Amino acid sequence: MYQPPQFRSTDPAHARALMRAHPLASLVSTDDSGFPVVSHLPLHLREVDGEPGEALVLLGHCARANPHWRYLAARPQALVTFLGPGAYLSPAVYPDRARVPSWNYLAVHCRVEATLVDEAEGKDALLKALIGQHEPPYAAQWRALDEDYTSKMLKAIVGFELRVTELQCTLKLNQHRPESHAALHARYRAGDADAQALAHWMETLGLVSTQEK
Template sequence: MYLPTQFRAKDEAHALALMRAHPFANLISVDDDGFPCVTHMPLHLTQENQSHVLLGHCAKANPHWRYLKTRPQALVTFMGSHAYMSPKVYPDLTRVPTWSYLAVHAKVEANLVEEAQAKDRLLKQLIGDHEPIYAAQWRGLAKDYQHKMLNGIVAFELRITELQCKLKLNQHRPESHTAMHAAYTQGTPDEQALAAWMVKLGMVQP
């Protein structure tokens, strides 16, 4: 992605935090005709052998897993909080509106998970992110139903090979920070989250 120096995250932990806080991602690769294929899905971030790995799955009817099997390199994007920024935050009038946002792009290498028990373990990690109590209900379902459900999906591990994290919060315009933070603090949940990131990055005092 277009990533000016002033918006490039200097700490990998910021990217990891965004991926965990906003796990509903876009998995992007190319189909057999070379056209981009996008699947929207929740992903679980974990670590294996000192590498960051994203775990996910798609329906077996979704051809995307076949593209991953043939061409394992793919891109995963995460969008964090975002909001309009009014030029009113500047002390002068010769300004224009813009958009503040947090985003992560991860280049990945895909590996399909086809063994039933391995798929089950992978699903448990996703369940743990969103509804841990459901794991007991899943274990109580009939074995033939579990098998049918597992057979209807294709699971995969996406090993991250490169991370880009963009934190676009007008860092290069310090004259706007106080007013921008004040406006976002009183705004929508997304704007309030951006205000918290401004504090985290040391742009304003808490």
Template sequence: MYMPPQFNARDPAIALDLMRAHPFASLVSNDDDGLPFITHLPLVAESGPDDSLVLLGHCAKPNPHWRHLQARPRAVVTFMGPHAYLSPSVYPDLARVPTWNYLAVHCTVEARLVEEPGAKDALLKKLIATQEPAYAQQWRELGEEFQLKMLAGIVGFELRVTSLQCKIKLNQHRRESHAAMRAVYGAGTPDERALAAWMERLGMPAEATAAEGH
């Protein structure tokens, strides 16, 4: 994605936090006609040894996406964090225009399908442990026949992240707007409040000096 240097978050911990806080992702592959094929799905980010990162998920077997991954394992995954409109009213002068602030992560991945029932069961248990640990007992009590029937209806995959970009667009280069931005966002929608929290996390000042306002 387009990445101006002031918005490029190079700390992998920030990207991982975003992926875990906003796990509903878009998996993008090329179909057999060379066009983008997109599946919207939850993915679990799992850290491995030597700073490796794997995204775990599955799709319904009738969904052709797993066949595209089988034929062309290289794909892209995107995660969208909080986002919101920014009014030019946050600036001390009038020669400004509106914009939209947002946080996003794009991952280039290499896919490996998980098709054997035991391996799919292990993958599902990792997903359950992340989303609803208490459901694990219910899953175990459903019985082997039912479990195998459910497992036959999905294809699991591990998406090994080979590179990623993390973009945090919060007007970092416009310090004169930060105090008003944090006030507006801090009293706004859930997404706006989340952006205000990220401004605080990144150390963006809540007050601007008079010199910065002109």
């Protein structure tokens, strides 16, 4: 993605935080004609123990009726995008009037290499990872379901592991315009949930002083 240097984050912790807080991702690859195809799927981020560097794997699945898994089998390289909170940036936050509106946002792009998971045991483990992230108490209910029913459900999906081979993280928060930070932070703190989330990120990145929080 386009990344002006002032908005590029090189701290993997920022990307991991966004991917976990906003797990509904866009999985992008190409169909058999070469046209882009997108599936919107919740993905579970796993950090791989015992591997050098920041080894990250995204776990997910799609319906067997969704042809996207076939495209991944044929062309394993794909793109995954995560979009965090975003909000309007008003020119009113600047001390002068020679300004224009803009939009602040947080985003992560991952280049990935896909491996399909289609055996029942692997898909069961994958689903339990998703359950553990979103609703741990449901794990007991899943284990207690009739075996014929769970077998049918597992057959209806195809799982995949997406190994992250390249990571990009953009945190666009007007970092290069410090004269706007205090007013922008105040507006975001008084705004909706997305705006308040951006205010928190401004604090995390040290764009506002303790007195302004």
